[in-house]
Amino acid sequence: MASRLHHRPWRDPRLLIGVLLVLGSTILGARLVAAADDTVRYWALDRAVAPGDSVSADDLVAVRVRLSSKVSDNYLPADEEFAEPLDALQWGERGAAGSLVERSSLQPKSSLGRSQLPLSVATGASPADLARGDLVDVWVGPGPGDESDDEAVRILQAVRIVETGDESASIGGSLAQTVLVDVADTQLQGSVVGTVASGHVTLVRVS
Template identity: 25%
Template sequence: MMASLRQRIRLDPRLLIGCVLVVASVLGVIWVVSQAKQTVAVYVAAAPIAQGDAITEQSLSIVNVPISDSHELYLTPDRFDGSAVISTRPIGQGEYLPLSAIGAGDETSAPVVVTISGALPEDVGTGVAVELWAAAPGERPGTYNTPVALVQQAQVVRVLESQQLVNSGQVEVELRIPDTDLAEVLTALTNGSRLHVVPLYRPVGE
């Protein structure tokens, strides 16, 4: 009778199922811990990167993040060979660099700092497309000719703050200018023209 009782306890399926669940739970914890320890190096922006800015190793930092499917969406050291690339949208400091925000280097435009007369329109900021207008000096001192559009579409790289310029009613703006318009822009900068920017697009919802 005792032998029969021991046999029933030993073959009780609930005991076997319980043991299997305990073993599976332990193995699951071990797997989760081991996965958490596996990381991959991903680039983040060391400082804010404006749309159109060149992306170099000096503008990037490396952080290690847990391996997941999402890390495939970001720039990693093994995907960056130092070739000329630019950002296709503004990227904030500390932000992972998504592959969707990186494009081939732009060899058809150049950054130029221009001094704008008066305050900037509220919508003008990094990444905004603008027209650049210029009013050349008139024949009489202190007068200006009718403004003309120098650049049909330029890209705002950044607005440069200067207390001295603010006090004088002027603002410096770095623009990315198409190469075909550079000569006219440089001429306007050297002949004392009054420059103005006009945003081409108004942000949605504002």
């Protein structure tokens, strides 16, 4: 009697390879879904903001991101209550559109005593394209033609431009513009006011 051959499909290499491919695809898909579930909605900036600007709902947009546990506490989840109403908050630092909102960048208006200091800035003593929101260092020293060995000194660091005025004739006859800068009251000492009023002011934009 001829021996009868038995076909055993589970030993077919093609079947085994197919099963492994399906299994691998299933595992990969499960991992991708699990990774997507790890994302959390955080607040990001929908537009650029400058220090001292009031916080508005129009500034914010919710985005889904995945952050490590080491840095996640630094940012503000979209489902978390703000410490105060938005109209009682202001931005404490410059932020670019699309960047995540750090907790430290939101500051209560009531906690910050601030003033606007006017500076008379001669033509050529500031960037030509100086604009509201720019951060500048304020240097004061002898003006052009002054006979003095004194060196210019930086009296204010990284203060925000509130407004730039039109050019007008200064006391010395040269063109100058009045520039308003936002300063904390702790920075605004009597010596600062006297120095900017009597010296040649130069504004250096900082990043």
